[in-house]
Amino acid sequence: xxxxxxxxxxxxxxxxxxxxxxxxxxxxxxxxxxxxxxxxxxxxxxxxxxxxxxxxxxxxxxxxxxxxxxxxxxxxxxxxxxxxxxxxxxxxxxxxxxxxxxxxxxxxxxxxxxxxxxxxxxxxxxxxxxxxxxxxxxxxxxxxxxxxxxxxxxxxxxxxxxxxxxxxxxxxxxxxxxxxxxxxxxxxxxxxxxxxxxxxxxxxxxxxxxxxxxxxxxxxxxxxxxxxxxxxx
Amino acid sequence: xxxxxxxxxxxxxxxxxxxxxxxxxxxxxxxxxxxxxxxxxxxxxxxxxxxxxxxxxxxxxxxxxxxxxxxxxxxxxxxxxxxxxxxxxxxxxxxxxxxxxxxxxxxxxxxxxxxxxxxxxxxxxxxxxxxxxxxxxxxxxxxxxxxxxxxxxxxxxxxxxxxxxxxxxxxxxxxxxxxxxxxxxxxxxxxxxxxxxxxxxxxxxxxxxxxxxxxxxxxxxxxxxxxxxxxxxxxxxxxxxxxxxxxxxxxxxxxxxxxxxxxxxxxxxxxxxxxxxxxxxxxxxxxxx
Numbered sequence: 001x002x003x004x005x006x007x008x009x010x011x012x013x014x015x016x017x018x019x020x021x022x023x024x025x026x027x028x029x030x031x032x033x034x035x036x037x038x039x040x041x042x043x044x045x046x047x048x049x050x051x052x053x054x055x056x057x058x059x060x061x062x063x064x065x066x067x068x069x070x071x072x073x074x075x076x077x078x079x080x081x082x083x084x085x086x087x088x089x090x091x092x093x094x095x096x097x098x099x100x101x102x103x104x105x106x107x108x109x110x111x112x113x114x115x116x117x118x119x120x121x122x123x124x125x126x127x128x129x130x131x132x133x134x135x136x137x138x139x140x141x142x143x144x145x146x147x148x149x150x151x152x153x154x155x156x157x158x159x160x161x162x163x164x165x166x167x168x169x170x171x172x173x174x175x176x177x178x179x180x181x182x183x184x185x186x187x188x189x190x191x192x193x194x195x196x197x198x199x200x201x202x203x204x205x206x207x208x209x210x211x212x213x214x215x216x217x218x219x220x221x222x223x224x225x226x227x228x229x230x231x232x233x
Numbered sequence: 234x235x236x237x238x239x240x241x242x243x244x245x246x247x248x249x250x251x252x253x254x255x256x257x258x259x260x261x262x263x264x265x266x267x268x269x270x271x272x273x274x275x276x277x278x279x280x281x282x283x284x285x286x287x288x289x290x291x292x293x294x295x296x297x298x299x300x301x302x303x304x305x306x307x308x309x310x311x312x313x314x315x316x317x318x319x320x321x322x323x324x325x326x327x328x329x330x331x332x333x334x335x336x337x338x339x340x341x342x343x344x345x346x347x348x349x350x351x352x353x354x355x356x357x358x359x360x361x362x363x364x365x366x367x368x369x370x371x372x373x374x375x376x377x378x379x380x381x382x383x384x385x386x387x388x389x390x391x392x393x394x395x396x397x398x399x400x401x402x403x404x405x406x407x408x409x410x411x412x413x414x415x416x417x418x419x420x421x422x423x424x425x426x427x428x429x430x431x432x433x434x435x436x437x438x439x440x441x442x443x444x445x446x447x448x449x450x451x452x453x454x455x456x457x458x459x460x461x462x463x464x465x466x467x468x469x470x471x472x473x474x475x476x477x478x479x480x481x482x483x484x485x486x487x488x489x490x491x492x493x494x495x496x497x498x499x500x501x502x503x504x505x506x507x508x509x510x511x512x513x514x515x516x517x518x519x520x521x522x
Contacts, residue, residue, distance in 0.1 A: 006283065006285050006286075008289070009283075009285035009286050009288060009289040010285065012289050012292060013288065013289075013292075016292065141286055144276065144289075144290075144293075145286070145289050148289060148292065148293045148296075151269075151293070151296060151297070152292070152296060155296055155300065158452075162451040162452055163420065163451065165451075165454065166418060166419055166420075166450075166451050167419050167420050167421070167423075168456075169419070169454075169455060169456040169459075170347065170418060170419030170420075170423045170424045171419070171423070172456060172461070173347050173355065173424075173459065173461055173464070174347060174348075174349055174423055174424075176461035176462070176464075177347060177349050177354060177355050177461070177464070177466060178349050180466050180468075180471075181349055181350075181354065181466065181471050184466070184468045184471030184472050184474075184475065185471050185472070185474050185475035185478070185485050186475060187472050187475060188471065188472035188473060188474060188475025188476040188477075188478075188479070188511065189475040189476065189478060189479045190475075191472070191475075191476060191511070192475070192476040192479040192480055193479055197512075198472050198511055224475065224478070224485060
């Protein structure tokens with residue numbers, strides 16, 4: 001077994017441990033880039049995130065490729081920008097590619113053009129990029145494990161996205177609930193203060209909000225938490 | 234407690250078609266993940282495989298097997314929603330999602346419990362019994378939804394329910410619920426999913442089933458299936474809390490604690506006591522002085 005295969009397998013296990021520590025997405029992707037760089041002994045791994053159609057590089061390309069060469073959202077491979085898929089970009093001898101400006105900049109730095117292999121089933125807003133100097137040969141096992149790296153990262157990103165969506169959904173419901181709770185509490189308080197029914201208390205609450213061009217929620221908050229007492233009407 | 238609005242008939246068929254398409258898509262994804270898992274399975278048969286590469290390939294197989302399971306569970310959830318819309322049954326809006334969850338997990342009932350100050354302030358229940366069990370939990374202030382947001386996924390059956398939550402167990406006795414399984418949702422102790430009487434009797438099986446359906450739920454955009462304005466929110470309890478806070482010159486959380494303690498001490502239903510306080514049939518402040 002080639003030495004890099006061992007290193008890759010170790011890096012994969014290390015990466016899996018990183019995922020279990022609950023770090024945030026950029027941290028995890030930085031870790032991914034670093035582990036790939038060490039395991040493959042390559043000059044520049046990069047991990048990019050797609051957000052709202054724009055590409056953000058979240059981890060550096062390591063030793064060689066400077067920031068200027070990475071700042072290239074406009075000339076991203078079209079299939080990545082379009083699909084948002086996690087893409088393993090690897091160098092292939094003799095292949096041509098058409099990232100035009102980006103390719104020229106990278107080539108000027110002594111790197112070979114790369115091609116891209118979409119990985120993962122869904123639109124995942126990230127890309128792993130691997131840049132090597134000419135002449136690098138990839139073993140079949142290396143490629144399998146690098147793909148696996150990308151798939152683990154895909155799975156992690158999907159999970160992180162799902163968690164975030166679930167958190168937002170629950171927060172929306174909580175916000176709606178908070179508003180209703182404080183309005184009900186305010187109705188109870190006003191009913192006690194004014195010796196009226198809760199329905200009448202609600203009418204008073206709404207009238208106060210209308211008269212003062214305020215929201216029902218803010219008036220209810222003021223009644224419950226700031227001791228606001230509604231006027232005698 | 235009842236959910237008021239029936240589902241609007243408009244767009245039922247469209248929704249059925251949409252969910253059916255999504256179910257088909259998830260099914261395809263499950264197939265692809267299973268095929269990828271098989272690829273790693275074949276790699277594991279290669280000659281002279283080093284232990285480390287073998288571990289990597291095992292990880293790959295596991296990753297894609299899990300993905301296949303998640304896509305299958307989500308396909309089931311979409312199919313249950315599609316079936317609901319296709320059947321034109323009269324389920325109330327906010328019961329759709331917990332009903333689909335109960336169908337997929339083969340549980341007797343399911344409830345999504347959402348908290349602001351404590352679990353169960355709003356509940357989406359699949360049926361009256363699930364809703365009633367959550368009402369009991371809210372009133373007695375203990376139970377699976379309370380605990381799982383702190384301790385993580387849990388399962389309790391039979392006598393264990395009595396041991397863990399004696400007041401809750403007594404309260405749900407008449408419902409004939411044999412086991413409860415709960416998993417947290419949303420993070421930050423914000424919500425939980427409670428399943429009643431899963432077919433899996435053992436701890437591991439029940440937790441796996443609950444987590445699988447939770448993962449499926451996580452993968453879908455479920456906000457459109459919930460109408461916040463229609464989620465029952467225990468209005469009388471909050472109105473009574475406001476009244477008590479005014480009369481006892483305390484803040485709402487303290488008032489709510491007093492209300493709950495009184496209902497428990499007198500063995501009176503919290504909602505019932507709240508309604509009496511709000512309508513003036515019961516003078517809470519006098520009794521408290």
